[in-house]
Amino acid sequence: MKTNEQSRRQAAFMRWLVRIFMILVTVIMLYPLIWNVYSSFKTNNEFLTNAFSLPQGIAWDNYARAIEKSNLLSNVWNSALIVVITLCVILVFAVPCTYCLVRYKFFGSKLILNIYMAAIFIQATFIMIPLFMQMNALHLLNNRPALAVLYATMQFPFAIFLLSGFLRSIPHDYEEAAMIDGCGPSRILLQVIVPMSKPGIVTVCMISSMSAWNEFPVALVMLTDSTKQTLPIGLANLYEVQRYATDWGALFAALVLALIPTIIIFLIGQKQLIQGMNAGGLKG
Amino acid sequence: MKPQVADQIKCKRKKNPVGFICVCVLPTFLLTLTFTIIPTFRALWLSLTNATSLGLNSKFIGLENYEYMFQDEYFVLALKNTLKLMACVPAITIALALVLAFIISQSDLKERGLYRTAFYFPNIISLTVVSIIWSFVFHPTMGILNSFLNGVGLHVWAKSWLGDTSTALWCIAVTLIWQATGYYMVMHIAAMDGISNEIYEAATIDGAGPIHKLFSITLPLMKDIIGITFVLALSGTINLSFTLSKVMTGGGPNGASSVLLQYMYEQGFINGNFGYAMAITVFTLTISIVLSMISRKLTNNES
Known part of the structure; x- marks a missing residue:
């Protein structure tokens, strides 16, 4: 009895030890962001007094200046446009391609799959100079839809890698049943495979949209026209300017404005994303 | 009746719908060819020339x-800086991600559930925003770090x-770890949830503590996943350090x-030495691919 009591107390102690550790990690993970949010309401004088102090009043004009002095709104619009096109391209191209590569054995199917697996390591950042030359040769610099297609293409290897795991785990029985019912391959794909691999597709969509929304190096090279630049580029430019103009308030406000859409998408999609990842892990 | 149906199915499965496959695979592969494979080989070729951004008289050298x-x-x-980052960032990130x-x-x-959300959150923020926020964490006068130390x-x-x-x-290293840990953590959670609870229960009955369970059940069963995430983290370190730097x-x-990659960018787009920048590209790409092959091999050998 006594050992039971003891071990229970020990377990409770351990639990609190673990909890304290986790809370500490949470503070490290979230404090910089929270600091960013409340500092965005500080006046520029308050910035110089104490880093941790809360703002005295709420300086909304930081936000007004952030929008006024930058191209923030057009940056957001450009980024949104690029994300939408990227997603469409990935859905239309990568899903059917993965299905064929996984389910049919044909000449070159293994080779193509291997090329995609190897291409996972060729990040767009690595080859940004030849990509720049390629886009330049095709007259596609400063072209947002073209950049979106490029983003989608750079996501293909990862998308195919993730989706192929999902598709392999779907038993052949469903397709065979559909085939007996007289379904052609395209109907099987749309009505059997796509619904069954929905968690995988959603995960791919989430990851791809995040990476297109956040991508910096390639956009930096491809979009030089300030009316076509995406949000990360706009923010980096704003940081370059404000670091010397020392309008910290406006800069922090711009960062918060950039965070808001990400937070909203994350809160909506988080469950789907993690569920999808879990399912992917479960099914191998 | 039944065997006949099975035969029919087998027959159908052997015959490939060629048109369907072409429509599905070719456009996708064509895009990959245009925007991944050709540029990669072009980099290989241009690295042997003295091409410049002006594109005049590039010679084979x-x-x-x-x-x-x-x-x-x-x-x-x-190169030294990149190797330093690669030596510490992936290892620390993956270790932290595994523990969490x-x-x-x-x-x-x-x-x-809250911890999972909180730790994953830094990963979804644009790396540009992360860089700017952390620049202020490390800011000499109004930064969080110095204020804390004072x-x-x-x-x-x-x-x-x-x-x-x-x-x-090292500031860049800390920022990299901060933003990547949650991502690999979520990947590891997915793999850990896939391990059957019965194994853990059996271990509990045998009197194994949590640390024992981590080292003798979880880690051995997850060797492959850890290998993959480690390779991803290596590749990510080379890639993401560009934006931060x-x-x-x-x-x-x-x-x-x-x-x-930052030096490559400088040589290519600021100094206009495309040929030289391309040589750096090829060099970096080779490191990334060789490393991934080595670590894949290591994880395969162990198991």
């Missing part, structure tokens, strides 16, 4: 770019973190925090 690379002290510095994933997946804390009476330690040649690179320090002070 053999391996000269590669020979020059190792005499270029700024390149060597960038194990706690979230195995502990009975009620709020573990607050607890360690004035001596406070310094201009990003402006100091000895610390600038570009935005946070611009490679400074005096190249102390420059990394391979």
Whole structure:
């Protein structure tokens, strides 16, 4: 009895030890962001007094200046446009391609799959100079839809890698049943495979949209026209300017404005994303 | 009746719908060819020339770019910095991610879902935003870090973190770890949840503690996943360090925090030396691919 009591107390102690550790990690993970949010309401004088102090009043004009002095709104619009096109391209191209590569054995199917697996390591950042030359040769610099297609293409290897795991785990029985019912391959794909691999597709969509929304190096090279630049580029430019103009308030406000859409998408999609990842892990 | 149906199915499965496959695979592969494979080979070819951004009179110069690379002290510095990051960032990130994933997946804390969300969050933020926020964490006068050090009476330690040649690179390392840990944690949680509970229960009956379980059940069963995430983290470190170095320090002070891709960008788009920049591209790509092959092999051998 006594050992039971003891071990229970020990377990409770351990639990609190673990909890304290986790809370500490949470503070490290979230404090910089929270600091960013409340500092965005500080006046520029308050910035110089104490880093941790809360703002005295709420300086909304930081936000007004952030929008006024930058191209923030057009940056957001450009980024949104690029994300939408990227997603469409990935859905239309990568899903059917993965299905064929996984389910049919044909000449070159293994080779193509291997090329995609190897291409996972060729990040767009690595080859940004030849990509720049390629886009330049095709007259596609400063072209947002073209950049979106490029983003989608750079996501293909990862998308195919993730989706192929999902598709392999779907038993052949469903397709065979559909085939007996007289379904052609395209109907099987749309009505059997796509619904069954929905968690995988959603995960791919989430990851791809995040990476297109956040991508910096390639956009930096491809979009030089300030009316076509995406949000990360706009923010980096704003940081370059404000670091010397020392309008910290406006800069922090711009960062918060950039965070808001990400937070909203994350809160909506988080469950789907993690569920999808879990399912992917479960099914191998 | 039944065997007949089975035969029919087998027959159908053997015959491939060629048109359907072409429509599905070819356009996708064509895009990959145009925007991944051709540019990669083009980089390989251009690295052997003295091409410039003006595109005039590029000549084949053999391996000269590669020979020059190792005499270029700024390149060597960038290479050393990248190797330093690669030596510590992936290992720390994956170790942290594993511990956090194990706690979230195995502990009975009620709020573990919240931790998962909180730790994953830094990863979804644009790396540009992360870079700017962390520049302010390390800011000499109004930064969180120096204010904290002053607050607890360690004035001596406070310094201009990003402006100091000895610390600038490590600031980038910390930022990289901060933003990547949650991502790998979620991947590890997914894999850990896939391990059957019965194994853990059996271990509990045998009297195994949580640390014992982590080392003798979870880690061996997850070897493959850990191998994959480690390779992803290596590749990610080379890749993501560009944005951080570009935005946070611009490679400074005096190249102390420059990394391979950042130096490549500078050579290509600021100095216009496409040929030389391409040689750096090929070099970086080779490191990334060789490393991934080595670590894949290692994980395969162990199992």
